[in-house]
Structures are given as C-alpha cells and as structure tokens.
Amino acid sequence: MPIIKEKFTIRFWGVRGSIACPGQSTVRYGGNTSCVEMRVGNHRLIFDGGTGLRVLGQTLLAEMPVTAHMFFTHSHWDHIQGFPFFVPAFVPGNQFTIYGAIAPNGSTIEQRLNDQMLHPNFPVPLQIMGADLEFKDIEAGETVMVGDDVRVESALLNHPGEAIGYRVNWEGHAAAYITDTEHFPDYLDENVLWLARNADVMIYDATYTNEEYYSERSSKVGWGHSTWQEAVKIAKAANVKQLVIFHHDPLHDDNFMDQIKENTARQFPGSIVAWEGLEIDLLAKTAVVS
Template identity: 35%
Template sequence: MNTDTFRLTFWGVRGGYPTPGPTTIKYGGNTTCFEIQAGKHRVIVDGGTGIIGLGEKILAEYRATGGKICLILLITHTHHDHTQGFPFFFPTRHPDGVIFTYGPKLKEEKLESVLNRAMSPPVFPLGLEELYSQRKVHEVYHGDLIVSEAACATPQLYHLGKAPAELPPHALSIRVCHGYHHPRNGILFYRISYQGKSIVIATDTEGYIGGDQKLIRFTQQADVLVHDSEYDEHEYADEQPVRQGWGHSTWRMATEVAIQAQVRQLVLTHHSPRHDDAYLEKMLQKAQAVFPNTLLAQEGQTLTL
C-alpha cells in the first residue's frame, strides 16, 4: 500500500439489525463496520455484520503476502449492531493477528468482558481459548489521543492535555470525543487523521436544536464526516412511537453539523432497517438540497481522500 493512501470503505451501513433482501441490495443490509486504510495502517470502526466480509478480505490478503495481520479496532459503543459480527471476524482467531482495540468505559462491565461474552459459549460454539491472536483492549475517554507510528507497533495512548506538540510524519492519529446522547453509556466519536486529512465518525448520535456544538467543534474542517441519519423528519417527532431520545439523528441534524463544522463531504449512515433503497434516496435528495456534498453510505463503496 502506497504511504499516501488514505481511504474509507463501507462494509456495513445499517442500524438496528441486518436487512438482506432485494429492497436493500443497493445500499446494503449489513450492520455498521467501516475500514480506513492510511498508508500501512488499517483501522476498523465497529464490528457489525459488515466486519465478517472485511475479515475474509484481510485473510485473503494475508494468504497472498504472509507477515502479521495488524489492526486498530475502534468501538463506538457495544450495542449489538456494532458488535454482532465479532464472533465471525476470523483475524481474532488467527495466530498472526495483532489487534489493538479501543472503546468506551461502560457503567455495567469492563469493555473486554462484554466483547469476550459475545464470542463465547453458550452463545457461540468456540471458546476464548480458540482466539489465537494477540489482543489488547483499552478503554478510552473524551480527549484521548491514539498515535500509531507503524502498523504493527503498539500505538501510544495520550490522555487529555498530555499529547505531544508534534506528531511524527506518517503517523496516524485518532482523537476521541464522548457524546452523551445515545442510551445508556453515550457514544464515542473518532477523528482519524493522516497526512493533514481527517475523517470523523459520528454514528448513533442524536442532534440538538442549533446543532451539537461539542461534535461541531470536534469535527471542524474535516474532509469527511460520517454521521447518523436514521430518521426522516416526520419519523423523529410526529409519528408514533416518537423517537426523540432514542439516540439517533435525522438527515437534517447531520447536515447541521456538516455546515457548521465546514466539512468537505457528508456521508449519511446507520440507515434504518425500515428504509429501503428508494426511500433512502428520497432522504438523500432532501439532505442534498441543504448540503450538496452529501452521499449515502453504501456497502462496498470506497472514498479516497
């Protein structure tokens, strides 16, 4: 991989639960998983069912090239639609897998034990002793900075105010922001930067009137903002059940963040399982009327920065 490469691939773009079938074939039915390749670094955001196909691609590359399978895995939160692909993500079971995982501190349980529980009996046939990869799980907080200098080296984790003034060239950096508006532990936003460009991931978040100013500051001048857009406007407030407080946004809330943060490209994600391809395109048209550089996240699509 060229050291200048910086690209984002969508492996799962659906919220809630997987929705295969003819009406979702264009935008995809797998739950949330994004891949970011930055030079030799590979970052995966979330482990919805989209991560299963990504794991197969990674193992096919490994079979061709050998070496180690080195990954940074970022978890926004531990709801099923962001973790249900992990049991079938086979790089975790490979002896050459080296996986650095970062995710939220939860009120109920350690992050590592929640992830392990999803991959263990009695809900899965294989035990943890069959995870042959090297894995390290870190709980991260608002203001943290993760810096990766080389793909297989342990990334440095800096807490708020402790970050170095300058980062080495070719380093990949990841900033962490905690949003409060997703049940029950909130949500982590990630800003992934490489060679002066950045991608912000803001899924599973609900906007505020006037825009979420904490997220808007975190997102300033990003090249790409991937933002939750689960609802059309009438679904959010006017229809039963009223979905205010459920922790998801309308397309308009996503455009508010994009406009105020002056991002170059907005990508709407976390598509509702109730919305088929045709309905998503109607929502896209409304969003593009407000912020023209808007796309729908589409399974299999790659954006090159």
C-alpha cells in the same frame, strides 16, 4: 493489495443500524450493520464490528498476516455482533489492537466482547481466537496515536448507555466517524462540532428523517439517533467538505434511501448516502465502488 504510504481511504463494509436487513429491497445500499475501514498512511483502522466486519474479514484472508487497530463506539449489538465471525482474529500471526471506552456499568470492551461469546450465546469463547489481541481502555476525549503519524481523537456522544465518536487526523486531512448520536433540540452538540471541524469527510448517524423522529404516532425522541436534516446542519456549521449519511434504519429500503440521497444532496451538494462497497479516497477526493 499491500498497504502503501500515501493513502487515506474509507471503505464501508456495513452501513445499517439496529439489525441486519438483507433482502431484495436493500440490495443497492446493503443490509449489514456498522463497520468502516480506513487505510491511513501505512495503517489499517477498523471502526465498529457489526455484521459488516464478517465480510471485511473474508477479504483480509488474502492479505495475511494482518495488523489493524479496531475502534468501538459502544457495544450495542449492531456494533459488535460481527466480531465472533471475524475470521482473521482466529488466525495466529495476525495482530489487532482493540480500543473502547469503559461502559457506565464498569465493564471494559474486552469484557463485553468476551461476554457475547459465552455459552449459551455462542459455541466457542473469545479465548480460542489465535491472533494477538491487545485491548486498550480509553476515555471519551482521549487522543490515541497510531504509529507516529495518525492521531485519533474522541468525544462523548449523546446515546443511551453512552457512545464515543472518533476523528482521524493524518497529514493535514481528517475524517470524522460520528455514530450513534442524538441531536439536541435547541442547539448543536459541541462534541459533534468539534469532531467534525473542517473535516474532509464526516460520517454521521442519520437513522431517521425529521418526520419519523418527531412523529406524533411513534416518536423516536430519546432513541439515541439523529436525522439527515440535522446532519446537514452540522456539516454546514462545522465547515465539512463532504457529508456521508450513515447508520440507515433497517426499515428504509433502497427506494427510500434514494429519496434521502436526493433530499440531502439538494441541501448539501456533494453529500453521499453510504452503501456497502463505497470507497472514498480523501487524497484523490473521489468516491468509487470497488
């Protein structure tokens, strides 16, 4: 289907964190790691390249030539491991502009995507990709314009090794993509509040429950992720219209996710727990499976 002008949709291709977890117990919500596609105006934006990117790539083969802007939050495995299997990147005539922040060790997003495809980790190097790949280094807090009408804002998140969150603005509408980030115990993160401010949709890292996060037996404090309870606090404080729970722990099966869905909806009506195939239309204000 060709991209049309009046469009702002969000499609979820991978919703898990840490590691892919396909299997009978994760069929309904999906087992692929982070990848979210936004179709905004006449532009295609892709956020993160976890294993869900491979699935997205297969669907794009029917739409070539493809032009897209790819935004990486950081380069932990669950956010980049689908990139070497992204078939459209190997096809001449396709164009991808790839954005990411320089890591604390000084490496660029191009270097990190390149390094994961070097021997002995992968059979072919990044340079074999035949599409036109343009890499752009950005800094947290920088704003990127996609065309003349889409403004992508960024901010630093609280995550080991650093990560950045994004906010996509178009024609008075906004969607915030906020993963991976850990909340602070005594106050709400100002960067997160700023990204989420009055957003139509906030996609938020809720890997854990409060019980898991503060567990005396196996605490997750310092691991770089948040909870659905904190997601609700942020959504209310930032006046978010719709909250989407994202970056699910691989240990959380479908039944566990159903419980999170019920609990979140009680505290923030209209909230959604993301599943693979979920599509949200910001203009129609609907969520559908496609």
